[in-house]
Amino acid sequence: MIRLAAQRIALGLLTLFLVSVLIFAGTEILPGDVATAVLGQSATPDAVEAIRRSLGLHDPAAVRYLNWLRAFLTGDVGTSLATGRPVGPDLWLRLTNTFFLAGTAAAIAVPLALILGITTAIFRDSLYDRLANILGLAAISLPEFFVGYLLILLLSVQLGWLPSLAMVSPEMSLAARLETIALPTITLVLAVLAYIMRMTRTAVLDVMSHPYIEMAVLKGVPPARLVLQHALPNALAPIIQVIAFNLAYLVVGVVLVEVVFVYPGIGQYLVDAVSKRDVTVVQACGLVFGVTYVGLNVLADILVIFVNPRLRYAR
Amino acid sequence: MSRTTLSGAIGLAIALTIAVLVMLAPLIAPHGEAELVGEVWAPPSAEAWLGTDNLGRDLFSRLLYGGRITLLIALGSTLLAFAIGCALGFTAAIAGGWTDTMLARGVDAVMAIPTLIFALVLLSVLGTSMPVLIGTIACLASTRVFRLSRAVAGNIVTLDYFEAARLRGEGLGWLMAYEVLPNALPPLTAEFGLRLCANFLFIASLSFLGLGIQPPLADWGGMVRDNAAAISYGGLAPLIPAAAIGVFAIAINLVVDWSLALQSGQRDR
Numbered sequence: 001m002i003r004l005a006a007q008r009i010a011l012g013l014l015t016l017f018l019v020s021v022l023i024f025a026g027t028e029i030l031p032g033d034v035a036t037a038v039l040g041q042s043a044t045p046d047a048v049e050a051i052r053r054s055l056g057l058h059d060p061a062a063v064r065y066l067n068w069l070r071a072f073l074t075g076d077v078g079t080s081l082a083t084g085r086p087v088g089p090d091l092w093l094r095l096t097n098t099f100f101l102a103g104t105a106a107a108i109a110v111p112l113a114l115i116l117g118i119t120t121a122i123f124r125d126s127l128y129d130r131l132a133n134i135l136g137l138a139a140i141s142l143p144e145f146f147v148g149y150l151l152i153l154l155l156s157v158q159l160g161w162l163p164s165l166a167m168v169s170p171e172m173s174l175a176a177r178l179e180t181i182a183l184p185t186i187t188l189v190l191a192v193l194a195y196i197m198r199m200t201r202t203a204v205l206d207v208m209s210h211p212y213i214e215m216a217v218l219k220g221v222p223p224a225r226l227v228l229q230h231a232l233p234n235a236l237a238p239i240i241q242v243i244a245f246n247l248a249y250l251v252v253g254v255v256l257v258e259v260v261f262v263y264p265g266i267g268q269y270l271v272d273a274v275s276k277r278d279v280t281v282v283q284a285c286g287l288v289f290g291v292t293y294v295g296l297n298v299l300a301d302i303l304v305i306f307v308n309p310r311l312r313y314a315r
Numbered sequence: 316m317s318r319t320t321l322s323g324a325i326g327l328a329i330a331l332t333i334a335v336l337v338m339l340a341p342l343i344a345p346h347g348e349a350e351l352v353g354e355v356w357a358p359p360s361a362e363a364w365l366g367t368d369n370l371g372r373d374l375f376s377r378l379l380y381g382g383r384i385t386l387l388i389a390l391g392s393t394l395l396a397f398a399i400g401c402a403l404g405f406t407a408a409i410a411g412g413w414t415d416t417m418l419a420r421g422v423d424a425v426m427a428i429p430t431l432i433f434a435l436v437l438l439s440v441l442g443t444s445m446p447v448l449i450g451t452i453a454c455l456a457s458t459r460v461f462r463l464s465r466a467v468a469g470n471i472v473t474l475d476y477f478e479a480a481r482l483r484g485e486g487l488g489w490l491m492a493y494e495v496l497p498n499a500l501p502p503l504t505a506e507f508g509l510r511l512c513a514n515f516l517f518i519a520s521l522s523f524l525g526l527g528i529q530p531p532l533a534d535w536g537g538m539v540r541d542n543a544a545a546i547s548y549g550g551l552a553p554l555i556p557a558a559a560i561g562v563f564a565i566a567i568n569l570v571v572d573w574s575l576a577l578q579s580g581q582r583d584r
Contacts, residue, residue, distance in 0.1 A: 018424035141565040146557035252429040274439040289432040
């Protein structure tokens, strides 16, 4: 089992290597010169040459890639082209902010979605089940910014319960921070809740159609115990995959939500950097998102091996 | 009529109505796309049915013009994504061996990066002109089309009629166009709806982030962004285009559910 897990991790590291190559290639080799792009209108030949030299643009692409990767691995993420400040401290502060927001949303969404998914499976085709499904379909289709602005209008402007802008600073107490991020958290919870709920329901119902469940019904196992003890353990693998997929989605969906609520997270940092064409920041943010995304997927693979003994032996 | 059929018909009706309305924007819109008609964020009136936007332009007219661009980009990028994805997917399935392995691994690597993040990385270098937007969205969406078309074509190439055509000495293009494509169409049509919806939401998101269609052109995502500040005065201006995006996305999803149900022969779910 440890060997299988190690294989997954090795595969994840290989994927990460490819991801880093792609992000680097995307920003460096594609047409459009970084130096000219940064300077824009004020691109005199001398200025362009100076920037090219400072960025080492005269080296071959492979050398630049290795230098960039080595610097990144040793914790030096470079200097922002737009502000001239080192990227590291800003990136770290914003990353912790984003993880705080995404983590809070996940801590609420995952247990709630599991409870809803399992109960809709138990009370299948009841009014409750249908209502939850219809609302779920609507929540999946609505873009995050619609939900976000609707919440601002209702809970913040009309009722005045919660702040509309999520401005957090390191000095704030935990309670104050939680209140500040309440609206973005609700928006994110709604974005992933319905998906996990529907997939949990489908996975449980899928297992429920097996003959051994029919056997359990015939011998008189009560419905709740039937679902929790007989069906759920076998439905765990797909549910874990879906949760990991949605946590990964949360990390990305956070970009839009951060912009709606002006939250100082890594998503907003990335969007600002893209509009300023600040390539160093874009590369660093892209890689951080890539690491999180791939890491969550590897984690899910390993957990699935853990809960499903049949996967522990190589085919 | 089952529930899926009914909701599918409703979805189709809504999607078609919106599509026809926005395509006829120049004929229907009471005002021009950039024409100033009144105060900033004026409430609905006879002059401006849905009120005005952050510069005093008619929100209803801009909604029509904006929908046209948003839908055209979504449609264009989806068509391009299918052209690229199917061509590569069928090639991989027919050629097999090294070609297949290299293509599949390459696509896996691209899919390991979240789509929005990869798009932002590309747009930071390429800028946000219309061809770049369509091309970027199409390339990223084509990875999913590749996976599906490769899997579907993989089943077809093991069948006898395909083997017969190959032994006849038909070329790769003929095999793709006359043997694989007609038999792969049903699963691909459902995927087309899903990709169209995803690309539509994607271009709306990019424009909302200020990295999509650039002003003064109207588009739904950009209109949400432009009018966002109205929300703190209790104005509805940003919610109207956002609701339009949501309604269109739900309508397409209902149609897709319907076509999936038709294919699998399921009546419920």
